[in-house]
Amino acid sequence: MENKIQSFLQALGKPLVVFFMRLGNLTMFIGQSLYHCITPPFYFKLLGRQFLDIGFYSLPVVGLTTVFAGMVIALQSYTGFARFGAESAVASVVLISVTRELAPVLSGLMVAGRIGAAMAAEIGTMRVTEQIDALRTLSTNPFKYLVAPRIIAGIIVLPLLVFIGDVIGIFGGYVIGVYKLGFNPANYINSTLQNMETLDIVSGLVKAAVFGFIITLMGCYNGYRSRGGAQGVGEATTNAVVSASILILIFNYIITELFFAN
């Protein structure tokens, strides 16, 4: 009996120890990253490159996903429940679902796939080819040089992207509303403007900032601790995308709860 309990505890113990070690490592990584985000020197040139990579080059993906999201919501809400008194209902459903949920979440997931993977691969390659060691021997802190610019850019750029996504998504709903469902354009725009709430948009942008942090953090963290050649880098890439996606969905719920639960 005693042996059974012991072996059960042992079986439980090892993964648990590993889990807490990982958690500890991650916490330390976050602490160090944040510290280096707010202390000089800042690498503005690297920051600029990240703005371009994360923001500008993600515009097509974000635009495409949000425009179709807006379109499908317009169609669904019309066929589903808003055939009568439709303009205002469809317009406000599109508005709320795009700004609160669809633009931040879809953009977050898209950028996680695009950027999280690229970051993990780049930093992971630098790790396994000893470029990170080389940085340190040249008296340059890798957190300052590699991690901080990415995280700062992620936190700033994602809200901008999502704001653009909001506009494009609402436009997608408008196109379907007017050209397919035959609503009056002026009325549709009017109901959109009337139903516009600051909180809907702000909550979406806050989500975006958090997602930006999650994506860049997971990309950097997984890349930074990758080991053992090409295979290690491949694993890091997968882990970065999967963990960022899951965390995005979890934090999406948490933030929604914080904003709207009462």
Next chain:
Amino acid sequence: MSETKIKITGLRKAFGKKVVLNGVDLDVEKGESLVVIGGSGTGKSVLIKCIQGLLQPDGGSIQIDGEETVGVNEREQNRLHSKMGMLFQGGALFDSLRVWENVAFGLIENQKMPRKEARTEAVRVLRQVGLAPDVADLYPSELSGGMQKRVSLARAIATKPEIIFFDEPTTGLDPIMADVINDLIIESVKGLGATALTITHDMASARKIADRIAMLYQGKIIWQGTVKELDKTENEYVRQFINGSSQGPIKVEI
């Protein structure tokens, strides 16, 4: 003359259960060129990384210019790094930066030299290692292995460090290129008056660049002496290693 630049005592490092360094004692005098030889996987690279603070030793002491370096904070670490240059085994060139930016990295980031000036200096150092100025604007991936080694060498010496580490500078090069790199190492070390610690298992290279040779085996320095002493030594481990024989006290685990 004889002034100890690097003093290592009782250095230990293990990865999990695998003990790599098990009490290394080694002194490097100021201005000398010490070569550490030893089989693959005996921990030569780990030794260099411990000295540079890239790996945290499990025990022992490393003093540079009489100052303890194990466990110092980041600011101290940076100050130490600004005294050192390193040629990595795999080159470790930054592949997102151009050749000249690689060479000038320490000048720009550490010595705060303006970019223009740093570029001129980088081109000068590149010429010193035998690379034409038009290489400066290429990316490392566009160079051959030998050229990459030269760029790494240029990056290691560009900041005029007091101590330079070379991790297998000639591995993977043809014999002639290897000798060219040997000459460059001798020139740049002597030119800077630097202290050099080189790792290699290329005995021709070791004989050429070493003032003194030390052999690492099973986590300890088992022999050290000059090149002359190397040829006369009775130590069977050393003899087996320099003769490159599979017969002898060193057993290779397959």
